[in-house]
Amino acid sequence: MPNLTRQTQVIGRFAPSPTGALHLGSLLTAVASYCIAKHAQGQWLLRIEDIDTERCHSHYSKQILTDLERLGLHWDGEVRYQSEHLAHYHNLLDTKLNTLSYGCDCSRKSIQHYCQLHHCLATNYPRICTHKHLPRYHAVRLVLPDHCVLFYDQLQGIISGNPQRDHGDIVVRRRGRVNQPGMINYMLAVVIDDADCGVTEVVRGADLLEPTVRQITLYQQLGWSVPNWLHLPLALQQNGLKL
Numbered sequence: 430m431p432n433l434t435r436q437t438q439v440i441g442r443f444a445p446s447p448t449g450a451l452h453l454g455s456l457l458t459a460v461a462s463y464c465i466a467k468h469a470q471g472q473w474l475l476r477i478e479d480i481d482t483e484r485c486h487s488h489y490s491k492q493i494l495t496d497l498e499r500l501g502l503h504w505d506g507e508v509r510y511q512s513e514h515l516a517h518y519h520n521l522l523d524t525k526l527n528t529l530s531y532g533c534d535c536s537r538k539s540i541q542h543y544c545q546l547h548h549c550l551a552t553n554y555p556r557i558c559t560h561k562h563l564p565r566y567h568a569v570r571l572v573l574p575d576h577c578v579l580f581y582d583q584l585q586g587i588i589s590g591n592p593q594r595d596h597g598d599i600v601v602r603r604r605g606r607v608n609q610p611g612m613i614n615y616m617l618a619v620v621i622d623d624a625d626c627g628v629t630e631v632v633r634g635a636d637l638l639e640p641t642v643r644q645i646t647l648y649q650q651l652g653w654s655v656p657n658w659l660h661l662p663l664a665l666q667q668n669g670l671k672l
């Protein structure tokens with residue numbers, strides 16, 4: 430008898446930013462994501478999130494790999510380095526997301542000034558540049574929808590948010606130099622990476638619960654299927670601060 434139920438392979442991942450050595454908090458994420466993937470006979474991928482060249486260092490990347498191996502947390506396949514996929518992120522933003530994004534030359538100060546004049550909240554970008562058609566070496570903002578987005582987190586339960594009301598159109602690429610685009614935002618890179626690698630389970634710290642609604646919006650705008658989410662409690666210091 431053929432098995433008619435479609436089996437999807439579980440693919441988990443660990444995605445540290447090499448801004449320092451692994452600490453207890455990141456190890457907790459590594460172990461939990463590893464166990465969830467392996468318990469389901471799935472794959473566990475490793476991605477080094479090193480696009481922020483000011484904060485990330487290759488010696489930390491090397492140290493992270495060594496520590497994971499030493500602890501027996503062996504990843505499947507090749508390590509993916511975000512810094513090797515920059516052209517791909519820019520290309521997707523300028524093609525698939527082109528009509529949903531726009532150049533913006535506002536500064537924090539000019540937004541504040543505008544909001545004082547128009548009595549609006551400076552925390553949500555008031556779409557000053559939407560119709561200006563500015564070149565895309567300026568900061569690029571993504572149009573976020575004004576409706577409720579719901580998702581189920583396997584540990585935190587049902588989470589909801591309204592991307593437009595909570596944040597307004599977010600910057601997905603920072604301001605660059607003339608004819609040279611700036612740095613891609615973490616939010617966009619993570620979604621593209623997870624989708625490219627077929628990640629089905631995103632297991633990470635609860636500090637990243639908050640941006641998840643915006644990431645789900647990105648999946649929807651790109652027409653990609655949304656993974657399962659599990660946000661772990663953070664390991665805190667005695668004073669309650671994140672490690």
Ligand code: GLU
Pocket residue numbers: 444445446478619632633634637
């Ligand atoms: N690179 C992020 C961090 O180290 C994690 C990103 C993610 O898991 O989505 O906090």
